[in-house]
Amino acid sequence: MRARFESPIVLLGSRLLSPYIMLFGIYVIFHGHYSPGGGFQGGALLAASIILIRLSGGRIISRLQVQEFFTTPLAAIGVIVFFGTGIVAMLFGSYFMDYHALPFPGEMTPAELRYYGILVIEIGIGIAVMAILVMIYDHMVRGEDYA
Amino acid sequence: MLWEVELILFLFLILLAVLALEANDLLVAVVILTIFSFTIALLFTAMGGIDVGFTEAVIGAGVTGIFFIIALFKTSIRTKD
Numbered sequence: 001m002r003a004r005f006e007s008p009i010v011l012l013g014s015r016l017l018s019p020y021i022m023l024f025g026i027y028v029i030f031h032g033h034y035s036p037g038g039g040f041q042g043g044a045l046l047a048a049s050i051i052l053i054r055l056s057g058g059r060i061i062s063r064l065q066v067q068e069f070f071t072t073p074l075a076a077i078g079v080i081v082f083f084g085t086g087i088v089a090m091l092f093g094s095y096f097m098d099y100h101a102l103p104f105p106g107e108m109t110p111a112e113l114r115y116y117g118i119l120v121i122e123i124g125i126g127i128a129v130m131a132i133l134v135m136i137y138d139h140m141v142r143g144e145d146y147a
Numbered sequence: 148m149l150w151e152v153e154l155i156l157f158l159f160l161i162l163l164a165v166l167a168l169e170a171n172d173l174l175v176a177v178v179i180l181t182i183f184s185f186t187i188a189l190l191f192t193a194m195g196g197i198d199v200g201f202t203e204a205v206i207g208a209g210v211t212g213i214f215f216i217i218a219l220f221k222t223s224i225r226t227k228d
Contacts, residue, residue: 036197044205051213133210140217 014056021049029126033118039125046126047133054137071135078128085120097121153193160186173224177215184208 025045032038054062086097094101099117100110108116160183167179184207191200 036201038198041198041201041205044202044210048205048209051210055213136214137217140214140221 010056011061014052018049018052021052022046025049025126025130029122030119032122033115039122040129042122043126043129044133046130050130050134051137054134054141066134068138071131071138074131075128075135078124078126078131081124081127082121085117085124089117153190156186156190156193160190171226173219173226174216177212177219180215181208181212184211 022045025042025048027042028037028045029039029042032042050062050066053065085099085102088103089098089101090096092101092103097117099114102113102117104113104116163179163183163186167176167183170176170179184203188200188204188208191197191203
């Protein structure tokens with residue numbers, strides 16, 4: 001377990017597999033409000049694709065994809081998107097996270113407003129979950145990986 | 148799903164749990180727990196909870212296995228007992 005060696009086959013397989021996992025995660029996030037899945041599952045899939053590259057490539061390769069200092073602000077942005085949507089709905093004269101009061105441009109029925117409001121919420125959850133899972137991985141391997 | 152298939156999956160689940168508890172090599176236990184998560188995701192899907200099964204397959208079989216392997220990498224791989 002302690003012996004380290006580089007394997008080009010593992011790195012090549014991970015690089016082949018990772019974009020498709022990421023694409024499926026984005027599909028799950030954007031179809032989460034009328035099919036199985038949602039923000040949490042899609043964010044976990046995005047995190048799995050990023051962690052796969054980090055696990056197989058080491059720190060130097062994975063630093064090209066997502067920087068280590070970038071995960072904490074990204075998680076904060078996700079939570080701000082989640083709560084900001086609810087607060088905006090409350091400021092425009094309705095309850096917290098009652099999406100039919102959201103000020104989207106154009107004329108929309110309340111059903112369409114709820115549709116797009118839930119989509120914004122799902123995007124916020126997906127960003128937060130992805131950033132936090134990658135952050136947990138980075139903190140667990142801190143000082144151990146010198147690839 | 149057919150009830151025979153569900154019964155086989157439940158028995159396989161119990162077998163996997165006992166094997167993961169009794170394994171001396173902890174890496175083997177982590178891999179068996181990953182298979183356990185995938186089997187229980189199949190059972191959740193058969194019971195109609197597609198969201199729960201999806202979450203179990205992504206988290207239990209994907210991310211948690213990686214975190215367990217990192218925890219083993221930072222400690223020791225053999226059990227004391």
